[in-house]
Amino acid sequence: MSGTNFSDPGSSALPAEALGLTVYAMPEPTLLDERRTRLGRLKMLLVLLVCASPVVASYLSYFVIRPQARTNYSELIVPVRPIPPKVELALTDLHGRSVDPATLRGQWLLVVVAGGDCDASCEKALFLQRQLRETLGKDRDRVDKVWLITDSKPVRPEVLHAVTSGTPATVLRAPREALARWLEPAPGHTLEQHMAIVDPMGQWMMRVPTDPDPARLKQDIDRLLRASASWDRPGR
Numbered sequence: 555m556s557g558t559n560f561s562d563p564g565s566s567a568l569p570a571e572a573l574g575l576t577v578y579a580m581p582e583p584t585l586l587d588e589r590r591t592r593l594g595r596l597k598m599l600l601v602l603l604v605c606a607s608p609v610v611a612s613y614l615s616y617f618v619i620r621p622q623a624r625t626n627y628s629e630l631i632v633p634v635r636p637i638p639p640k641v642e643l644a645l646t647d648l649h650g651r652s653v654d655p656a657t658l659r660g661q662w663l664l665v666v667v668a669g670g671d672c673d674a675s676c677e678k679a680l681f682l683q684r685q686l687r688e689t690l691g692k693d694r695d696r697v698d699k700v701w702l703i704t705d706s707k708p709v710r711p712e713v714l715h716a717v718t719s720g721t722p723a724t725v726l727r728a729p730r731e732a733l734a735r736w737l738e739p740a741p742g743h744t745l746e747q748h749m750a751i752v753d754p755m756g757q758w759m760m761r762v763p764t765d766p767d768p769a770r771l772k773q774d775i776d777r778l779l780r781a782s783a784s785w786d787r788p789g790r
Contacts, residue, residue: 627770628751628760629740637756638736645702645726648709653726656756660790661698662778663752667737667745670707670727679749680717686772687721693779695788699723700752704730704745737761751778754786 637643637655645653664683668676683699690697701723703709709725717723730745737758739745751760751774760778762771779786 634757634759659756665700665750702728
């Protein structure tokens with residue numbers, strides 16, 4: 555049609571220089587970012603404290619707030635000693651396979667320490683360990699038996715049969731020096747002379763006297779189980 559001006563479609567394209575992109579540097583972290591990071595860490599710490607509060611409260615109630623209401627037979631370990639990591643306490647089963655110490659968490663533990671040949675005092679300790687657990691009645695499933703062997707000697711078959719029959723004990727080998735740094739014996743005594751009580755968080759918290767009185771030791775265990783009843787449950 556006359557008088558109509560058709561423009562070249564290409565004429566509306568932007569100039570080449572208009573298509574360039576400008577790249578700006580990333581902003582440096584601001585004070586606000588740092589505050590947010592600190593706030594996030596604080597919130598995480600508060601969550602951990604809330605999770606641990608039942609454990610702390612039960613221990614405070616038993617050991618601090620009402621000290622006149624109890625007389626410990628076993629020696630309380632203050633502060634408690636967490637089970638060492640795998641790199642510090644190299645546990646193995648009887649087949650030589652590595653065992654992570656963290657797998658022992660989740661139950662109260664009655665720990666006997668002795669050599670693989672298991673002399674008369676070792677047999678007595680293992681028998682007491684078994685009897686104590688069986689006398690706990692409905693709470694016995696909250697307690698595990700552990701025998702930590704401090705040498706490479708073979709375990710006598712009759713002893714192994716005794717500790718693995720019924721409700722079996724956990725039998726592991728542990729380097730004696732590393733174990734002694736965790737379950738430190740009392741002055742003038744050896745590591746093998748004590749039974750140890752470890753809480754479900756993997757913390758050594760009581761050293762049993764040598765040649766213990768079964769009735770008084772059971773009282774210690776009963777009190778610990780009552781104090782932890784609100785947060786500890788059977789099984790790992």
